[in-house]
Amino acid sequence: MSYFSDIYNGVKTLLTGMSVTGKYFLHSRKGAITQQYPDNRDTLKMFDRFRGEVVMPHDENNEHRCTGCQKCELACPNGSIEIIWDRQVDPETGKKKKMIDQHIYHLGMCTMCGLCIEACPTDAIKWAQNFENSVYDRAYLTRVLNKPGSKLMPGVED
């Protein structure tokens, strides 16, 4: 007689399902995942793995970690990154050395694949969390990532 045990099991599993959704219903006030975006613009925090745009972090001495090795430029599948570099005399050692002049990033061409960030041996570039990237002129989408007058952080190359 599996007939009645079938009914019993059916009712039991249905009630289990309803208790699961019921719990969600009761907690929906606190745990709602909806972001009411323009209203909470000041407090909105994107999740950690969000890919907004590529940035180059600088410390308080205006120093970055980019050595100009061009690995990111080679890794980029559609040429969004261009590095303009030259050889300059390093004031500390007095030797000629490769240094970046401008790390140019075309946000308009970037597909957010993240290969450049994986390729970077010194963690000089990383993802930013901002997403309000719309501008009125396409030229604004071409960005120079290293700030003017910045230089390489000492000890990165060692």
Added chain:
Amino acid sequence: MNITKNIHEWLFSLMPETTASIVEMVLIAVVYLAIFAVAGLYLVLLERRVAAWFQLRLGPNRVGYQGLLQTMADALKLVSKELTGTLKADKFLYNLAPYFVIVTALMAMSLFPFTKELHAFDINIGIFFLIAISSIGVIGILLAGWSSNNKFALIGAMRSGVQTISYELSVGLSLLTMVLMTGSLQLSQIVEVQEKGGWLIVQGHIPALIAFCIYMIAGTAETNRAPFDLVEAESELGAGFHTEYSGMKFAYFFLAEFINMFIIASIATTVFFGAYLSPFGITENIPLLGVFWFLGKTLLLIFLMMWFRWTFPRLRIDQLLVLEWKYLLPLNLMNLLLMALMVLLGLTIQF
């Protein structure tokens, strides 16, 4: 109620008897039409908010306070839409179908005892009339699917026919189980029995509880709602029988679905949960509060149906028929026998 009595006397003093009674009927119909529209719109909003809460979202909360005007805005938009149709549609049936669906829903609405006095049409075969009316609605769906000249609409309509005819049986039998205790089909009589001896679900204990479960399952199927929404089955049939409808005609189907849900919940409230009676008679001396109790119980049952919708996956058509013919129907017949024995031996709980 006093207001209705005053209007009644005023109307009869103003004009001859036949005209007065016709005017009175029209007035009552207009009032019910207004209740119908408002209830339909707010049930749509409730459904959307409840669905959102089940899915950890917020739901529409922008138009008006907490989104209270959202469905009004949607209805206005639908009014302004073009009424389209297919080229080879059967125009007469195509235009008739929405009215079939909505008029039957409206007719069923008039039977419910909202309070002792607020009861438009107290017919002596009340339950029977309700069951009959609610199965006429399916003709509208069949007509819509047939006349649209669209294969998806036709499949949806045929499924609706199979489903409604099957589950009508369970709805009828589970209500019959309760009628065994009241000995009357008249809704006011049913409420009177409950006023004396407690709500029927308490009076009839185990068989009444089984009958209630079966009624809720069959009632959900009757309204073509998930998990029994094979008729509309968005993922397979587009929108089912109303694929080819647009604008206000679509809105009629949409509203009728929600009003049908209200009707199913109202029947359950009347038959199982004592209609307008308050629990333990706490507000017995304020008869007007009956409306509050009636709507409260109905909304709770509607919430239960929404809970079903957002929990269970859709059944396949063969699973649907197996559930009805192999499980609900035999159980229902056994339950009916059990209830008859209980009434015969006087085993019901009486206060």
